[in-house]
Amino acid sequence: MKFSKAVVSLFFLFLLIFSSFAFAEDQASPAQAYLDELHAQGKERVIVSFKDDAEVDASLVDKYGGKLIRVFTIIKALVCEIPQENIELLKQEEAVKYVAPDPLIAPQPGGEERDPEELAEFLRLKEEYLTNIKEARQAAIRQATKDYVAALKGIIAEKKQIQDLYNKTLRKFAKADKKNRPLYRAQLMQYRAMLKECNNKMKEALQEYRQEISETKGAYVTALNSLEEKVNEMMLLSYTGTVEVRWNNLEAGLNSHAAWDRYNLDGTGIKIAFLDTGINYLMPNLGGGIGPGFKCLGGYDFVDDDSDSINPLGDSPEETEIHGTEVASLGVGQGVDGGKVIGVAYNASYYAVRVMRQDIGFGSDAIAGIEWASTEPHKADIISMSFGSYDPENNPEVIMMREACNAAYNAGIILVAGSGNSGYTYSAWPAGFENVISVGAHAEDQTLYNNVGSSNGGVDIVAPGARVYTVHPDNSAWWVWGTSFATPHASALIALQLQYVKQNNTQPNNGYLWELTKHSAKDMPLIPDPVYLGSGKAWAAETLGADPWVDGSIDAMAEKWPLSYDIAYDNYLYLEEGLYPAYYIGTNMYYDVNLTNNTDTAGNHLGDIENLEVTATQAYYQHEGEANLPGSPICAFSTVSSLTAGSLEILPDTYYLPWAMVPGLNRTALDLEFEFADDTSNRLIKVSYPYAGLWCPPPAINEGFPQ
Structure with missing residues (x-):
């Protein structure tokens, strides 16, 4: 049926309203479920670090009955699964420095809500879509019933006509002499066959009618199940407005708009690696593809260990790229082709590096992502990390993460991370490491972010991270809170700085850009505590004619x-x-x-x-x-x-x-x-x-x- 084919042809996007850490009490995250299964087998997932004067010896994994997962190159370490009973034996090996459990890391969103205006439009279109598919179902059922009744009437009329002929012939047969009876008998047999055929036609018509009703109901169920993605498709097609430059890019935020206008900066030629939950790089606003010629230059999925950083969409939030897409859109969103968000460095290139699921991940995958993004041919200028953990800094696993960050910094890369949303006086790691810029979050009213969590202290700077407008992988608009979203603002601001120095043939090291960002940060009187403010809010450039004049980082370089x-x-x-x-x-x-x-x-x-x-x-x-x-x-x-x-x-x-x-x-x-x-x-x-x-x-x- 035409209605069924039309519904089946709807393409699948995906929308799920969720809380970033919301799992049912009896439902473990995939990472935790994996660990539980591993522990049930008497095994542990560990990072093995080797001494400075030793080589990484992967044969030790086989020696102690383990399974090798990954060998690092920027630090002397490997990751493996190993029987718990053999961990102490492995620690005693001469070349081994540490053996520590692979730590868990998590994204750092504080919360989010669907944009009310867009939600109202979504609900309107949803009601319209529901009305349309219900009417289509009813129309299809009415038409199928009408066709069935018409066919049935035709068959009944035909059957009555044949029955009359049969009865008439039967009377003739009763009166006929012996000579003519065979002729009438043959006619009666023929009429019986025709009556039987009519009965078969009635059964076939009924069967066809039931089939059409079943297909109609099936098409309705399919359409109903595709309701949200279809409505999102309708919304995407209806969005034709000019992208709005919102507070985070204006004076209430880091004023990147002034850097765009006064210095003609947009991030061109700069590469940012987003280490996150994956990014929907197929969105037009994020480049529409991956590889040479695209905005997204490449990527890797260290969670599933494959080269495609888009994880196939599943049935639960941890199977999507929501968090990573939100983050990347704020940093490098182009604001074109239906895109609703323009990023700070909207023409910068990026790498999509998946190091965790929507809820949680392993520290070793983050280390692998740092290693990947700091080596050729996919070396980034900036590594942006919107995740964290609070394990004690002297734990071996934290030390190894610090070593990876130091190695990337020594390779000339600038590393940026969110401080965390627990209101502590210190930052989560990796933001708390010496060679990582720790970013706190502030609100449009120039106060510290403290809604659905609170920005951690121990920061270098703060950036917009409270009620910031961004999008999900299906292009639905959301307001978000948390240091996760302050991080891409700071990362992309540094991309503008790098573009400026390249245009002016200046060659600074990453230490220069680090200190420039801090020394050009703007004071925020409503955040008086330097523990939570750091040097101030990230500030790109001052608006022409401003009084008083406050230099932004681009102004300072000029x-x-x-x-x-x-x-x-x-x-x-x-x-x-x-x-x-x-x-x-x-x-x-x-x-x-x-x-x-x-x-x-x-x-x-x-x-x-x-x-x-x-x-x-x-x-x-x-x-x-x-x-x-x-x-x-x-x-x-x-x-x-x-x-x-x-x-x-x-x-x-x-x-x-x-x-x-x-x-x-x-x-x-x-x-x-x-x-x-x-x-x-x-x-x-x-x-x-x-x-x-x-x-x-x-x-x-x-x-x-x-x-």
């Missing part, structure tokens, strides 16, 4: 925070094109490097600089934009032990311009390394600045140039 520089050339002959000091090849060049600690005017926090190392490199090239030539001489100045806020340091140097150099422009590049005096972590900050400095005339002008 002002060459925290060390503004100038190179003063002293003995030049003239200014080529009115810009470049000219020197003859074969003469001495005298110049001063002038460095000012401008934290009193750039950024929002004063900072004394110490252990400043300055290197000036004279890099030759013939024309602007061409590659530097080899053999560039380097001058390393004496260490500047301290440079207080607002103070100037002048570093003089003399450089002989050798006859071997190529005439043309000469670039003086500066490499700076330093620390902030008040940084208890002694985080090394590095930044390199290109500086087109001087002009060396060609041989025809330079008298005495060797032939």
